[in-house]
Amino acid sequence: MSVETVLVTGASSGIGRELARRFAADGSRLILVARKGDALEELAAELRKAHKIQSQVFTADLALPETPARLLAHLQAAGVKVDVLVNNAGFGAHGRFAELPLQRQLDMLQVNVTALTHLTRLMLPGMIERHHGGILNVASTAAFQPGPGMAVYFATKAYVLSFTEALAEELAGTGLTVSALCPGPTATNFGAAAGGRFRPLAKRASMSAESVARAGHRAFRSGRCIAIPGLGNRLLAFSIRLFPRAAVRKITKRLNAACPD
Numbered sequence: 001m002s003v004e005t006v007l008v009t010g011a012s013s014g015i016g017r018e019l020a021r022r023f024a025a026d027g028s029r030l031i032l033v034a035r036k037g038d039a040l041e042e043l044a045a046e047l048r049k050a051h052k053i054q055s056q057v058f059t060a061d062l063a064l065p066e067t068p069a070r071l072l073a074h075l076q077a078a079g080v081k082v083d084v085l086v087n088n089a090g091f092g093a094h095g096r097f098a099e100l101p102l103q104r105q106l107d108m109l110q111v112n113v114t115a116l117t118h119l120t121r122l123m124l125p126g127m128i129e130r131h132h133g134g135i136l137n138v139a140s141t142a143a144f145q146p147g148p149g150m151a152v153y154f155a156t157k158a159y160v161l162s163f164t165e166a167l168a169e170e171l172a173g174t175g176l177t178v179s180a181l182c183p184g185p186t187a188t189n190f191g192a193a194a195g196g197r198f199r200p201l202a203k204r205a206s207m208s209a210e211s212v213a214r215a216g217h218r219a220f221r222s223g224r225c226i227a228i229p230g231l232g233n234r235l236l237a238f239s240i241r242l243f244p245r246a247a248v249r250k251i252t253k254r255l256n257a258a259c260p261d
């Protein structure tokens with residue numbers, strides 16, 4: 001079989017960069033996508049050197065609705081077929097829905113939900129035809145409950161988890177794998193980009209991007225649908241089901257309350 005091609009969105013930092021490193025260690029060819037072209041080029045060079053693989057960069061803004069189609073056209077022109085799509089690019093915003101800028105929240109929907117769905121729809125038919133590959137979507141433990149104080153972000157991740165589980169079931173028996181990686185607090189640029197400070201509790205409980213990526217990569221390779229890295233995060237995701245939903249909303253609101261700088 002020819003060398004597997006893995007496309008990772010949001011590969012310029014954090015969990016996406018570590019996921020790219022994991023797939024490169026498998027010997028896969030990498031397509032790295034994000035806005036920060038320099039960071040992508042640096043990673044591509046590192047992966048080529050460390051693993052003797054091919055790695056290419058596509059610098060693009062996934063908040064632009066035309067990006068997924070542009071990306072597919074670019075791949076087709078280069079004769080590249082994607083075997084594994086890692087939808088990792090995403091961001092959050094701390095604050096009340098009515099007070100956060102509208103455009104920032106619409107961009108969040110576009111990156112976290114629409115681009116992820118669009119890329120999946122563009123690349124899945126080829127995978128089904130070849131009976132090989134799959135999708136690894138990066139959701140969050142935020143997917144398991146509503147998130148007052150980060151309302152749109154939590155809702156986007158609930159979508160990602162629900163979509164991934166449904167897709168996994170639709171594709172059962174096709175030879176494809178569809179997985180959702182649901183990290184809890186992870187030490188990346190996410191907190192700074194979201195505009196809030198990491199709360200002391202979240203900071204203490206945070207995992208490294210490397211260990212989160214290892215868990216996601218392992219789950220995908222073993223065909224598992226949902227991966228929640230870290231025992232504490234797994235217990236939290238499970239215990240939420242035991243509490244009344246009204247109580248869960250209130251607790252999450254307190255946890256999401258922005259810290260003054």
Ligand SMILES: NC(=O)c1ccc[n+]([C@@H]2O[C@H](COP(=O)([O-])OP(=O)(O)OC[C@H]3O[C@@H](n4cnc5c(N)ncnc54)[C@H](OP(=O)(O)O)[C@@H]3O)[C@@H](O)[C@H]2O)c1
Nearest residue numbers: 010012013014015034035036062090140185186188189190
């Ligand atoms: N860190 C956490 O605590 C945590 C917890 C649960 C889930 N997650 C999820 O993990 C994923 C990765 O986040 P991270 O923690 O690794 O944060 P990060 O270090 O900020 O990485 C986010 C990545 O997404 C890319 N991205 C953001 N907006 C983009 C856009 N408009 N177009 C293209 N790429 C874009 C960024 O690249 P550019 O800036 O170069 O475009 C970057 O590579 C996200 O989906 C996030 O929701 C994170």
